Amino acid sequence: MPEPKHFKNYIGGAWVEAAGGERYENRNPADTEDLVSTQPSSDGRDVDAAVAAAREAFEGWRLVPAPERGLLIMKAAEILKARKEEISQMMTREMGKVIAETRGDTQEAIDCGMYAAGEGRRLFGRHTPVEMRNKFGMAIRRPVGVCGMITPWNFPIAIPSWKMFPALICGNTCVIKPATLTPASVANFMEVFEEAGFPPGVVNMVTGGGSSVGKAIIEHPDVNRVSFTGSVEIGNMLAGQCGALGKPFSAELGGKNAQIVMDDANLPLALDGVLWGAFGTTGQRCTATSRLILHEKIHDGFVEKLVARAKKLKVGNGLDESVDMGPAVSEDQLKTDLYYIEVGQKEDKAELVLGGKRLTGGAYDKGFFIEPTIFTGVKPGMRLEQEEIFGPVLSVIKVGSFEEAIRVQNDTAFGLSSSIYTENVNLAFKAIQDIEAGITYINGPTIGAEVHLPFGGVKGTGNGHREASWTVLDFYTEWKSVYVEFSGKLQRAQIDNQ
Ligand code: UN1
Numbered sequence: 001m002p003e004p005k006h007f008k009n010y011i012g013g014a015w016v017e018a019a020g021g022e023r024y025e026n027r028n029p030a031d032t033e034d035l036v037s038t039q040p041s042s043d044g045r046d047v048d049a050a051v052a053a054a055r056e057a058f059e060g061w062r063l064v065p066a067p068e069r070g071l072l073i074m075k076a077a078e079i080l081k082a083r084k085e086e087i088s089q090m091m092t093r094e095m096g097k098v099i100a101e102t103r104g105d106t107q108e109a110i111d112c113g114m115y116a117a118g119e120g121r122r123l124f125g126r127h128t129p130v131e132m133r134n135k136f137g138m139a140i141r142r143p144v145g146v147c148g149m150i151t152p153w154n155f156p157i158a159i160p161s162w163k164m165f166p167a168l169i170c171g172n173t174c175v176i177k178p179a180t181l182t183p184a185s186v187a188n189f190m191e192v193f194e195e196a197g198f199p200p201g202v203v204n205m206v207t208g209g210g211s212s213v214g215k216a217i218i219e220h221p222d223v224n225r226v227s228f229t230g231s232v233e234i235g236n237m238l239a240g241q242c243g244a245l246g247k248p249f250s251a252e253l254g255g256k257n258a259q260i261v262m263d264d265a266n267l268p269l270a271l272d273g274v275l276w277g278a279f280g281t282t283g284q285r286c287t288a289t290s291r292l293i294l295h296e297k298i299h300d301g302f303v304e305k306l307v308a309r310a311k312k313l314k315v316g317n318g319l320d321e322s323v324d325m326g327p328a329v330s331e332d333q334l335k336t337d338l339y340y341i342e343v344g345q346k347e348d349k350a351e352l353v354l355g356g357k358r359l360t361g362g363a364y365d366k367g368f369f370i371e372p373t374i375f376t377g378v379k380p381g382m383r384l385e386q387e388e389i390f391g392p393v394l395s396v397i398k399v400g401s402f403e404e405a406i407r408v409q410n411d412t413a414f415g416l417s418s419s420i421y422t423e424n425v426n427l428a429f430k431a432i433q434d435i436e437a438g439i440t441y442i443n444g445p446t447i448g449a450e451v452h453l454p455f456g457g458v459k460g461t462g463n464g465h466r467e468a469s470w471t472v473l474d475f476y477t478e479w480k481s482v483y484v485e486f487s488g489k490l491q492r493a494q495i496d497n498q
Pocket of ligand 1: 108154155284285286287288446447448449450
């Protein structure tokens with residue numbers, strides 16, 4: 001078994017133990033005998049130190065020309081590329097998803113770095129004509145200061161990267177609290193920043209729990225804004241706290257994403273799509289397909305093929321290249337999955353047509369494995385159909401028309417990702433128009449967003465912000481309007497020109 005990674009907090013360019021000196025263990029969900037890492041259990045004192053370092057570094061970093069900041073980010077992306085395999089292997093050990101997917105996770109961070117680096121030569125402001133002669137008007141972006149990042153375990157490097165790289169290119173400094181389940185991946189990310197030569201204090205990491213470290217980041221008066229990805233419950237609580245403090249907050253929360261399959265769809269393609277969308281990452285993506293809305297004309301045949309294919313998915317340790325689906329990330333998540341499977345059977349009275357059980361025996365006993373699970377006969381409004389599970393549990397809903405499919409798709413508290421399979425171009429465009437979601441895929445599954453398009457959702461999924469792409473720059477900068485008078489006299493807008 002590989003040696004555990006023992007690391008400390010990364011503050012002001014140095015690796016330092018938590019003030020309280022406590023540490024905790026991080027174990028592999030596929031094999032709890034595998035100790036992946038140990039790291040500090042930090043508290044508010046460590047956050048104070050990290051924020052102080054970030055604040056001091058900000059004064060220098062904000063003045064580094066953005067193209068030069070871009071070169072450092074590009075270097076970080078290149079180091080990530082060189083370390084991709086080793087970082088991905090540790091990520092699979094840390095959170096369980098299969099190695100092909102952790103390679104994708106690291107790749108997403110590389111892509112984010114490349115994209116943000118290029119932004120160093122854009123960061124466009126605006127110029128506009130003004131009312132007066134010999135006067136110039138423009139709007140420019142300014143960095144906001146110290147940014148706090150509270151990140152989840154399901155994309156241990158991709159999500160930190162899509163928050164940090166944009167914040168950094170804009171001239172901000174960062175304090176990140178990784179999910180308690182996946183700190184080693186973020187420690188690797190910090191090593192990448194260190195090796196790339198980022199000035200001390202520009203990036204900082206404090207590991208530990210939400211109620212200690214996360215809370216301190218939110219409440220710290222010198223943290224200018226916070227970006228959070230995680231559960232609806234925590235996200236909404238933090239939004240309230242930030243609101244009371246007048247602190248801008250970006251939330252990317254839950255999903256209850258659906259794939260619609262119309263009767264004219266390319267069915268083999270739709271089948272590949274739903275298998276990947278529902279069971280990839282063990283269903284633990286905000287963008288995962290947790291509902292399958294099938295047109296009644298193709299329902300029975302499609303379900304039959306789906307069950308046959310899902311039954312063949314190989315569940316196991318994600319480091320084995322032949323495995324399709326890894327374990328649940330933790331015992332708690334496994335319990336949540338099993339809880340909803342019980343709700344589906346007893347409360348919703350839907351029909352369990354595949355899976356539903358914890359996998360046991362042999363190597364399975366060392367981890368948190370669960371069968372790919374499918375329910376049919378799910379009706380709109382059932383808990384199975386409404387609540388986010390974050391596991392490999394797919395609910396199939398039968399509909400009679402396109403209009404009904406859209407109604408069912410939209411009738412949830414969330415609106416992150418969505419998908420429709422149809423060969424009818426009119427229906428495809430109607431779906432783009434009518435689906436209430438931040439992302440719609442036509443003839444593709446609900447997962448697989450790329451870093452240069454806005455990422456985020458409507459309704460309960462978030463609070464109106466978008467991550468990735470050019471849109472995230474609005475969260476990490478403040479606009480300043482600038483008027484330059486070169487007439488040499490007092491010109492009064494709204495008065496002298498009337
Ligand atoms: C998430 O689900 O939390 O679009 C992020 C995707 C990935 C990112 C998912 N690129 O599925």
